[in-house]
Amino acid sequence: MRYFILLVLALTFAGCQPASDAVAPEPLHPFVGCWENDNGLEREGWTIDPSGWLIGYAVSRDADGNVTFFEHMRVERGGDTEVLVVMGQDNSETRFTRRNSDNADEYRYENPTHDYPQVIVYQREGDALKAYIDLMAGGKRVSFDKAICG
Numbered sequence: 001m002r003y004f005i006l007l008v009l010a011l012t013f014a015g016c017q018p019a020s021d022a023v024a025p026e027p028l029h030p031f032v033g034c035w036e037n038d039n040g041l042e043r044e045g046w047t048i049d050p051s052g053w054l055i056g057y058a059v060s061r062d063a064d065g066n067v068t069f070f071e072h073m074r075v076e077r078g079g080d081t082e083v084l085v086v087m088g089q090d091n092s093e094t095r096f097t098r099r100n101s102d103n104a105d106e107y108r109y110e111n112p113t114h115d116y117p118q119v120i121v122y123q124r125e126g127d128a129l130k131a132y133i134d135l136m137a138g139g140k141r142v143s144f145d146k147a148i149c150g
Contacts, residue, residue, distance in 0.1 A: 029054055030105070030124035031075070035146035044129070044146060052077045084109040084120060096120055112136050 031046040031054055041063070046056040054075035060068050072087040082098035096109035096119075107122040117133035117140075124130075127148050134141040 029075075030107075031056065031122060031129065033129075034149035035129045036149045037144070037146050040150070042144070042146070043149065044144075046073075086120075110136065116140065117142075 029046070029048055032048055034043065034045045036043040042058070042060045044056060044058045046054050048054050054073075054077075056073040056075075057071065058073065059070045062068050070089055074085050076083045076085060084096040084098065086094050086096070088094070094111060094114055096111045096114075099108050099110050101108045103123070105123055105125075109120045110118060112118050116135065118136045119134045120131070121134075122129065122131045129146050131144040131146075132141050133144075
């Protein structure tokens with residue numbers, strides 16, 4: 001009987017050990033979360049779908065809480081290509097392709113054929129998600145710096 005109990009205990013503890021070939025889960029994307037500006041009137045939210053795509057939205061409200069701007073966004077990931085798709089209030093869809101940057105933490109998306117913006121850049125810095133839009137040649141930069149929603 002004593003050997004039986006020792007065998008059961010040994011099997012129980014062996015089952016508690018992690019598998020040697022276990023793969024750690026992929027870390028969340030830096031965009032995932034809820035982000036808002038200082039006054040709370042501009043908000044951006046991102047989640048990751050089981051497909052690997054990121055699904056997002058951006059909304060701006062006036063001081064009375066009325067929505068003044070809204071757009072849907074998604075980041076399609078496939079192979080070596082990553083595309084930011086922005087669907088505006090008028091249901092138009094614009095595609096921006098991710099370009100490599102000197103800064104590995106920067107997510108730079110470009111569409112040189114679009115009127116404006118032609119460049120969308122995101123960068124996570126701690127509890128902040130910093131972004132800007134611009135023309136390819138620069139000169140029309142608008143920044144959108146947000147912190148984790150409170």
